[in-house]
Amino acid sequence: xxxxxxxxxxxxxVLLGTVTIAAGLIYVERKMLAVWQQRLGPNRVGPFxxxxxxxxxxxxxxxxxxxxxxxxxKVFVIAPTxxxxxxxxxFAIVPFAPGVVVADLNIGLLFFLAMSSLGAYTIVLSGWAxxxxxxxxxxxxxxxxxxxxxxxxxLSLMGVVLLAGSFNMTEIVNAQKGMWFVIPQFVGFVIxxxxxxAETHRLPFDLPEAESELIAGFHSEYSGMKFGMFFVGExxxxxxxxxxxxxxxxxxxxxxxxxPPIVWFLIKMFSFILFFIxxxxxxxxxxxxxxxxxxxxxxxxxxLLNVLVTGAVVLYNH
Amino acid sequence: xxxxxxxxxxxxxxxxxxxxTIKYPEEKPYLAPRWRGRIVLTRDxxxxxxxxxxxxxxxxxxTDCISLQATEDENGRRYPEIFRINFxxxxxxxxxEDACPTYxxxxxxxxxxxxxxxxxxxxxxxxLLIDGMGKYHGYSYYDQAGVAVGVKPKGGGENESEPVDVRxxxx
Numbered sequence: 074x075x076x077x078x079x080x081x082x083x084x085x086x087v088l089l090g091t092v093t094i095a096a097g098l099i100y101v102e103r104k105m106l107a108v109w110q111q112r113l114g115p116n117r118v119g120p121f122x123x124x125x126x127x128x129x130x131x132x133x134x135x136x137x138x139x140x141x142x143x144x145x146x147k148v149f150v151i152a153p154t155x156x157x158x159x160x161x162x163x164f165a166i167v168p169f170a171p172g173v174v175v176a177d178l179n180i181g182l183l184f185f186l187a188m189s190s191l192g193a194y195t196i197v198l199s200g201w202a203x204x205x206x207x208x209x210x211x212x213x214x215x216x217x218x219x220x221x222x223x224x225x226x227x228l229s230l231m232g233v234v235l236l237a238g239s240f241n242m243t244e245i246v247n248a249q250k251g252m253w254f255v256i257p258q259f260v261g262f263v264i265x266x267x268x269x270x271a272e273t274h275r276l277p278f279d280l281p282e283a284e285s286e287l288i289a290g291f292h293s294e295y296s297g298m299k300f301g302m303f304f305v306g307e308x309x310x311x312x313x314x315x316x317x318x319x320x321x322x323x324x325x326x327x328x329x330x331x332x333p334p335i336v337w338f339l340i341k342m343f344s345f346i347l348f349f350i351x352x353x354x355x356x357x358x359x360x361x362x363x364x365x366x367x368x369x370x371x372x373x374x375x376x377l378l379n380v381l382v383t384g385a386v387v388l389y390n391h
Numbered sequence: 392x393x394x395x396x397x398x399x400x401x402x403x404x405x406x407x408x409x410x411x412t413i414k415y416p417e418e419k420p421y422l423a424p425r426w427r428g429r430i431v432l433t434r435d436x437x438x439x440x441x442x443x444x445x446x447x448x449x450x451x452x453x454t455d456c457i458s459l460q461a462t463e464d465e466n467g468r469r470y471p472e473i474f475r476i477n478f479x480x481x482x483x484x485x486x487x488e489d490a491c492p493t494y495x496x497x498x499x500x501x502x503x504x505x506x507x508x509x510x511x512x513x514x515x516x517x518x519l520l521i522d523g524m525g526k527y528h529g530y531s532y533y534d535q536a537g538v539a540v541g542v543k544p545k546g547g548g549e550n551e552s553e554p555v556d557v558r559x560x561x562x
Contacts, residue, residue, distance in 0.1 A: 109402050111411045355402040356395055 084175050091164050095308035100126045102308075102350050109354040133304075138297030145202040152199035153292075153299045156306035159191040160313050167316050168243045170326045170334040181242040182234060185317065186227050189272055193219040195306070196274070196281050200291035211290025214361060215281030218271055221368050222278075225376035226268035232261040232383040233321050246325035255322040260379045262322045264372055269318065271368070273310035275349055277356035280364060315345035422500035424526070427485045429501040430476055432516070433494065433525035439542070440520065441495035441532060444471040448487035448496050456480035457487060466541030474516040479509055493532035497525040 100115065100123060107114025115122035140146060166181035168174040178184055193216055200212015234240060236257060237248035248254075255262050271278040282290030292303045319325055319341040326334030359367070413420060422428070435441050444461030462472040487496050506512050524530070533542040534549050546554040 109405050111405055111408050113410055113412050113414065116414065351399060351403060355399050 080175075083173055087164055087167075087169070087173075087175055088161065091161065091309060091312060092305070094312050095305050096126055096130065098308040098311065098346065099129055099304075101346070102353075105347060105350045106354050109351060130301075133298060133301045136297040136300075138299060141203075141294050143204045144294060145204065148198050148202035149294075150299070152195050152202055153295065153302035153306070155198065156192050156195035157302055157309065159188045159195075160306055160309040163188040163313050164309075164316075166242050167313070167320060168246055168325060169316075169338050171243075173335065174243060177241065177243055180240045182230060182240045182245070182321075186223070186230075189226070190219075190223055192272070192310070193223075195303075196291045199295070199303075200281075203291070203294040205294055207287045207289075208291050208293050211281045211283070211287045211293070214283075214287075215274060215291055218274065218278065218280060218364065218368075221365065222268045222271035222372075225264055225368070225373045226272060228373070228376035228380055229261045229264035229268060230321065231380045232258045235380075235383050235387050242320055242325075246320055246327065249324040249327060253322060253324040253327075258322060258379075258383070260375060261383075262318070264376050264379070265321070266318060267372060269314035270349070270352065271364075273307060273314055275307070275311060276353040277358050278364060279358060280361055283358060285358075311346055311349050312342070315342045315349065318345050422502075424500065426500035426502075427483045427488075427498040429478075429504055430481065430483075430487070430496060430498055430514075430519065431521045431525060432474060432519045433497055433521060433523065433527075435531040435533075436524065436529055437531065437542070438522070440470050441493045442471050442474065443469045443493055443495070443532065443537075445469075445492060447490040447492065451486045451490040453484060453486065454480045454482055464541075467538070468540035468542070471516060474519060475513060476519060477513045478504060479512040494525070494527045494530055495532075497527075499525070 103125065104114040104122070106112075115125040118124040118128045140149060163185050165175040166178055166184050168177070196215030196219065197212050200208045200210075200215065203209070203212075233245060233254050236254060237245040239245060239248070245254075274281050280290075281287075282292065284290075287293070292300055295303060316338070319338060323341050325341075326338045328334070328337035328340075332340075433441055442459075444459055446459065446461065449455075449457040449459060456477040457475070458477075459471040459474045461469055463469050483498065485498050488498050491497075504512070531542075533540065536548065539545045539547070546552060
């Protein structure tokens with residue numbers, strides 16, 4: 074009975090925690106972008122503008138939720154929920170601290186990859202259902218980008234799996250007690266980072282929603298809370314990829330004992346979230362064919378080579 | 392690839408630079424003395440209106456936002472009976488100031504003129520006329536040029552000779 078209660082508490086805590094962090098990122102992103110562009114950022118609502126999140130939420134809830142007459146209505150309504158669902162499902166396997174994990178699956182990593190593949194549907198379906206050429210172009214781009222970057226996203230993680238000898242996230246973290254995997258798997262880390270950015274379609278890989286060419290890409294026709302779900306889904310995706318990087322390459326909750334494990338996890342996760350925002354503040358968007366050739370001609374061979382070398386080293390040491 | 396990393400680092404360092412924006416309503420920005428903002432009509436040192444209602448400002452105005460009606464006082468001095476500027480059309484180009492022969496119309500460093508009602512942006516002469524001389528102190532048009540209209544006698548201006556009696560000019 075007590076264990077069930079603890080499990081329910083963990084589920085509720087993870088759900089509320091991740092959604093709160095994702096909502097808080099609205100403020101964090103605006104403020105940090107401002108900081109890196111030598112501006113002041115939001116500073117009107119509350120001290121240092123921290124209630125900007127509340128103001129934005131209230132605003133987006135009161136917006137008219139308009140469904141255009143020309144759209145495929147059912148798919149149009151379902152599409153935004155998929156991204157939130159798949160990302161929130163992925164959080165189930167993230168170990169935040171020893172024992173604080175919703176589902177300690179023995180194939181946790183595969184579950185994460187499967188869920189992030191499902192996330193591609195939200196772009197494809199919303200782009201298709203909007204019945205609008207900009208949305209369709211965004212959807213097509215998004216599908217191609219996510220599918221091609223998923224290939225070596227999975228491959229880049231194989232090095233970690235080879236070293237840890239398990240797909241289980243908790244065991245992967247425990248395998249990093251001696252050394253964080255970022256050192257032996259540096260190539261894998263860089264590839265996973267790039268693939269993670271492409272997977273959450275954040276800048277500089279935001280081609281599906283490239284606002285200068287495609288208005289807003291796949292979510293041009295969305296308004297109100299449906300648009301809000303894309304927004305929160307994107308921030309959830311950033312949080313997810315940041316926590317995955319933390320777990321897989323930076324030793325998850327491991328750290329010197331003067332801080333509790335969950336704090337170490339959050340510190341690492343937030344530094345990657347900030348890195349994502351720094352990327353947005355810095356880099357311009359590549360051309361579509363550059364993105365594709367970059368993925369297939371550079372990162373995929375590199376990921377394969379990484380798996381090969383790691384496998385050879387593991388076999389040699391065995 | 393390396394240049395991307397380098398620019399990431401450079402953008403990161405911007406964090407420690409001075410902010411370029413200010414908290415506007417609490418902190419006012421510095422406006423240069425020649426900043427082109429709200430338009431005023433100025434007076435000469437004798438506290439008379441400088442405007443001689445020549446209509447040059449209305450003619451040069453690219454948006455036709457200035458309209459005025461000339462009239463004369465009992466001495467024959469021209470002045471505008473009405474002077475109206477529609478600031479909802481004004482683009483603050485400053486051509487009226489350049490065109491003005493008497494320094495009467497001037498643009499001043501003030502831009503805080505928002506209104507809830509569009510009609511409130513139409514300024515009449517009593518809203519435009521100020522009690523000072525604006526940017527050009529001590530300048531009086533009629534002291535430099537112009538006809539005798541009660542301000543000065545004939546030939547009484549600066550840099551102006553006494554009128555010559557044509558009958559005594561005969562050699």
